[in-house]
Amino acid sequence: MENFIRQIRKSRNMSQQDLAEIIGIGVPQVSRIESGKTDISLSRLRQIAEALNCQISDLMTFDQFAGISISPDSNAVAVKMEGASEERMREDLPVFGTALGAPKVVEGESIEQTTLNSGEVIQYVKRPVILNGRADAYGLYVQGGSMAPVHLEGDMLLAETKRPARIGDDAVVYLRPKNEDDDGERARSVLVKRLVRRTASYVELEQFNPPVTFRIDATEILRIDRVMRLTDLIA
Structure with missing residues (x-):
């Protein structure tokens, strides 16, 4: 998943170690996220945006967001739906x-x-x-x-x-x-x-x-x- 996390982090004079400590993950995982080698949950995106003092929308473009599938949180619980939405784009x-x-x-x-x-x-x-x-x-x-x-x-x-x-x-x-x-x-x-x-x-x-x-x-x-x-x- 392409993103602007690395550019924004560097503009804040923040190291990967700094970001890792703030959001509670390891430096290797920060590196994978920045290089687009792993999906990111919405809650993780919120953590990163808060750490970098920016909006989630600053971390990636609408086109990039529309073309990916964001992974759910690790503690997410499946909810039974009454039926699929009939609304289409x-x-x-x-x-x-x-x-x-x-x-x-x-x-x-x-x-x-x-x-x-x-x-x-x-x-x-x-x-x-x-x-x-x-x-x-x-x-x-x-x-x-x-x-x-x-x-x-x-x-x-x-x-x-x-x-x-x-x-x-x-x-x-x-x-x-x-x-x-x-x-x-x-x-x-x-x-x-x-x-x-x-x-x-x-x-x-x-x-x-x-x-x-x-x-x-x-x-x-x-x-x-x-x-x-x-x-x-x-x-």
Whole structure:
């Protein structure tokens, strides 16, 4: 199972021994987990995320998560079900077109922008069952490397408008178009970043590569959509 545990651990200046002691396993097992040679239970992922002070969704991409089978906890108990679910993943979740936009200069820093066209659906992908009936959810592909190693270029993210982004969430920040006649059916600039702080006058965001924390005036922002975590999709 591919993951970003090693990269995130090193960015925290933490050794394999440190991580092993915190989560209560041996160094060889940490090495196997980081190299993708063993499955990981959901409870173990939670332990690792807590030890590294990050979210479970930071440890792997949605595409990687969707393609694996997470092993159950060692003390898991089988529960008899009344019957198999008849719900199936419908291939009707829209993915909007994106492209790498011109950098936005904020306080002397060059911030990577994405051009997103919500009027252009480039494909429909399988909708997680938990999102059935959710017209507010959509997908988009990551452009550029400013959010690596958490989100790599080409990864697909799922975003929603139903739940507001909270501090610590990743978000799609829609910048207000200069043309106030914007009808919503054209490309506009967005920032795919982590939400650090939000006030009445500004929003503070973070990107990882290169690491920059910056502020955007609230008057420049049209809306903020929340990027969904893996735990949202398997709850």
